[in-house]
Amino acid sequence: MTFQFYLAGVIFIATFALIASEKINKTSAALIGSALMLLFILPGPSHDSKATQPQYTIAQEIMPANLLPEHDSKTINIEKIDTYSRYVNFDVVFTLAGMMILVSILGGTGLFQYIAIRSAKFAGGDPLKTMILLVVATAVLSAFLDNVTTILLVAPITFVVASELSVSPVPFIMSETLASNIGGAATLIGDPPNLIIGSAAKLDFMSFIINLAPFIVVLLILYCIGLWVYYNKRMSVTVEKRARIMELDETRAITDPVNLRRGGIVVFLTLLGFLIHGFIGVQPCVIAMSGAALALVACKVNVDKILEKIEWGTLFFFLGLFILVEGAAHVGIMTEIGKLLTFTTSWNPLLIILSVMWFCGLAVAIMNNVSFTTVIITIIAAFLQTSPAFNGNLQLQRLMWWGIALSVCLGGNFTIIGAAANLVTAGISEQAGHKISFNEFFRYGAPIAVFSLIMSSGYIIIRYYFLMR
Secondary structure (H helix, E strand, O other), X not given: OOHHHHHHHHHHHHHHHHHHHOOOOHHHHHHHHHHHHHHHOOOOOOOOOHHHOOEEEOOOOOOOHHHOOOOOOOEEEHHHOOHHHHHOOHHHHHHHHHHHHHXXXXXXXXXXXXXXXXXXXXXXXXXXXXXHHHHHHHHHHHHHOOHHHHHHHHHHHHHHHHHHHOOOOHHHHHHHHHHHHHHHOOOXXXXXXXXXXXXXXXXXXXHHHHHOHHHHHHHHHHHHHHHHHHHOXXXXXXXXXXXXXXXXXXXXXXXXXXXXXXXXXXXHHHHHHHHHHHHHOOOHHHHHHHHHHHHHHHOOOOHHHHHHOOOHHHHHHHHHHHHHHHHHHHOOHHHHHHHHHHHHOOOOHHHHHHHHHHHHHHHOOOOXXXXXXXXXXXXXXXXXXXXXXXXXXXXXXXXXXXHHHHHHHHHOOOOOXXXXXXXXXXXXXXXXXXXXXXXXXXXXHHHHHHHHHHHHHHHHHHHHHHHOO
């Protein structure tokens, strides 16, 4: 363990402490940490001589074989790759950017407000039925859009509906937030942790749909039943207040029907691309950015205004995290942490998976699930390659990844800092005059998170014994 090892450890821990404390903006903290890693830890073109640089193994799809060194078609000297390309997972960054552009274009048409109002009217103005429908709409949208964006789109109309019914919007907005984290766990693009895991473990869109979506549908149904049971005698409004909702005209929410049709077609084609990208060998980032480019041209929008709506803070937060984790991995911190799992060598693989799941689910209660996922995937990847039970067993390795995906997404419901959507909800609610404290969020979220982790454990146990047949 060298001086660089300890220096990288200090930078790594200090940065995550700043992110968790929220003393400064999380993106600023991540960028500061990444800058320190690039300056003092990670090798780059200006560091050592070319002869002393490490070799960087890349997949064939990153660079055509005819451009690779003749002596080894699978490796290329790290000097030939610029600094940021070595350490940042741009598949994740550009996939998110492309989806943000598509959502911004659709959001400008009023589609999501239309869905919210339509749900409320379909429920006949009944607050509990309205809540259930909004929860379902939020979960479904979150499966195919970024859950943060979904909350940003659904939350405003939720406050309007709650105001018309003269009921507290907090139960509505909280239920939707928890649903967004549940629904986001169903697909590759629904929640950023899934995108990170999918990219690292080479799991495509259809793999998430087949392996996680059916379970998430069952979990969502149980969640809605729980909401019905809990709020059944806690929500009631007068006939007059229900009439106000029925008087709302959802068609007025559609402000741009032309772009709605064009954008809808592009989004359909993009989602189709995600479904088949594993078969055609195209990375998700190419699908997302191609859809975004086509939408920008087809919808004839103001490109500058659309690009302004991209959540650049989120993208740069990811960029900083990737570099931060790479710095820790470069000096061997992740390997050392992974060795701590060697005491599980004699354990049953199922017990190992369940233990890791619950550790991850509880850990994201105190660390944002995006930050935590970026760290844990490196540790788990190292462990899977050294563990006798998992090394060479692709089915068990994937079962581990499915367990982690469920735990980090669903565990994000524990606390207000567990997921980005939670923080966005808290900010929107405070601006609307309904501040949600840490304790209040915990009171809503913790029971759902615990129940979700229990259900997830049951699902993994069933899957394990099914695999072992």
